[in-house]
Amino acid sequence: MLSGITVTCFAASYAVALLLEISRLFFQSGVRAAVLIGFMVAGLFAHTWFLGMQVVAGAPGGAPLASWFDWFLVAAWVLVVVYLYLAAYHPKNPIGLFLLPVVLGLIGVAYLFDDRPFPVNRASQVWGTVHGVSLLLGTVVVILGFIAGVMYLVQSYRLKHKLPPSDRFKLPSLEWLETTINRSIAISTLLLAAGVLSGVILNVAIRVGRGASGLGWNDPVVWTSGLLFGWLMAAWIFSALYRPARQGRKVAYLTFATFGFLVLTLAVVLWAPSDHPASTGKISDFRFQISDWATGNLKSEVCNLKSTGHGGSV
């Protein structure tokens, strides 16, 4: 029976949980929290089972969870786990109201993409995994920081306008949100730095080890990733040197800008003409169309294809 679990199953569970979160705004209920957690746990169970099936299905032919489809579902899974953790510690705060739409958005984006697994190149698998996992977690932390930023601005607006806290809509304190935002900026910078550096090492390793041309440094994916990392470094330095950027609403604005850079990077990876295997390959002549940061199967695969006469010209 569990083999029949589909994306719709857990997406529906999360959607019901979101509706329950929205109902907080309209009426009070003693059983809502338990029902909400019940739906989230059921959804997480189905989600985990589904990803487990994807691992099993993907393992023989390629790396597990190695497609954009899986990548977005894993990001959504991590966010759901974070949500359950926060819901346990802050049961009165409607965190799901801000976080669950992002989870559903990620599942929706995953649905748009092909789930064909990437071909695997064992030589680059270790650095590819570091590259992919770092960027995946970095993305999740940027999203969490962005959500905390939105909550900060809403809470700040309420307090500026002297609105008393309501039982139906009670947000965490500004100080807690500010701490969360600052931590998310620091952690995401480290994770994205690890992701970008491992990507560089991977590319260099391919060039040196195999004598292949590797990925061009002017590739859109490379420079947008560099731009995101550069922005985070700049934000960090800016915060260190300019005190107002470490506190108050400016911290929230930093998370908005970071989220904007992240969306831009993902958009470029997904849609821009690029030689990066993570792009769709609509423009390139590669035979495989979808690849991933997570597998790190960069140019080496192209070289293989070229050497066997299956690849087109770059």
Next chain:
Amino acid sequence: MKLQLVGCSHHTARLELRERIAFSPEQTRAALGALRVRFPDIEAVVLSTCNRVEIYTATEAEVGPSHQDVVQFLAEFHGLDPYDLFDDLFERTGEDAVRHLFYVAASLDSMVVGEPQILSQVKQAYETATTLESTGQLTHAVFQAALKVARRVASETSINQRRTSIPSVAIHDYAKQIFERFDDKQVLVIGAGEMGEETLRYLTDEGARKVTIVNRSPEKAAELAAAFNGRAAPWEQLLELLVTADLVISTTGSTEPIVTRKQFDQIEPRRFQRPLAILDLAVPRDFESSIGECLGVYLYAVDDLAKACEKNRKAREKEWPAAERIIEEETARFMAELNHRATAPTIRRLRETCEEIKELEYRRLVNKLPDLDEGVQEEIHQSFNRLVNKMLHPPLESLREGATTGEHHGLLDALKRLFKIGD
């Protein structure tokens, strides 16, 4: 069994009287000892808070100390004339006393309805009496039930989550929305007024440790600072202290703003937009309202807080019927249990009497008919058992029903007299 309370509260007596008959913790212990000496067979609990003084007494006997006895005791203990007290002290007995205690413990009878301290005060009073062995079966039951009822009211209604005093709203509904913790925050109190002191009390309860007080009169500032382990600073340092402050409570009696926008603009760059909560509890205001427009500044005046208080008060009124319903339900349940307990000895005696008669008659019959085999004897014994049970079932059922509705006294009396059952 009889439960009675004699006492007064902010509803019935003036503060002066309440102060005169209040008990300190030492006096409470002494009073419980004196009560035991004067009325050896009673259970007693003394509840004394700022807003009420109540003496609960309970006895297994039908008659306990009268209203007058307790008033006399109170007067003698405090060296007062009983005639001065009599009219101000109310009395509740039986179910009314139970209901009253439930209202008190659930904070529905408090001056600030929903304030949480009363529950710990009731608990403390009960524990003191228990330690001194002044409690018994009935007081244990009623006080434990009261604590349970209070917790039920707190969990099933939001009556005690709504704060209605300006200082408590200022801290709980606003300051705690800005700051997660207060132990590392610089608190600046401007003025040494009563409102500031009360707000500071709430704040120190929340963990505030770094308190600085500035006042035009340095003596008063020093006095308040000593009371809250803070430090007093000269009035001239006010603007400088605003640079480092996280939370400001201002309660001066000044007729002009003590901090203008122009003055604040001078220090604002040095704050680097760090959040600043200003609770301006002064009338007229101490801070110019335009200061609230500055980045990171959250300024609340008395009017803003009063509106929130009013909103909470209305929300609390909505919760009142639900809380009252719980108390009525719990009172009825408690009384039914109590009455069942009261009827239990009579039921036991009645059963024992009938059993004795049954066994006597059965033995007599078996002796008269020695040839009966064991199977027939057993049948007859069973038949006697069924007869007794069927005879007793209707009166006992009526008694149980009467105990649930509180109408068991007449039935109990009739049973005792009809079957000649003694206590």
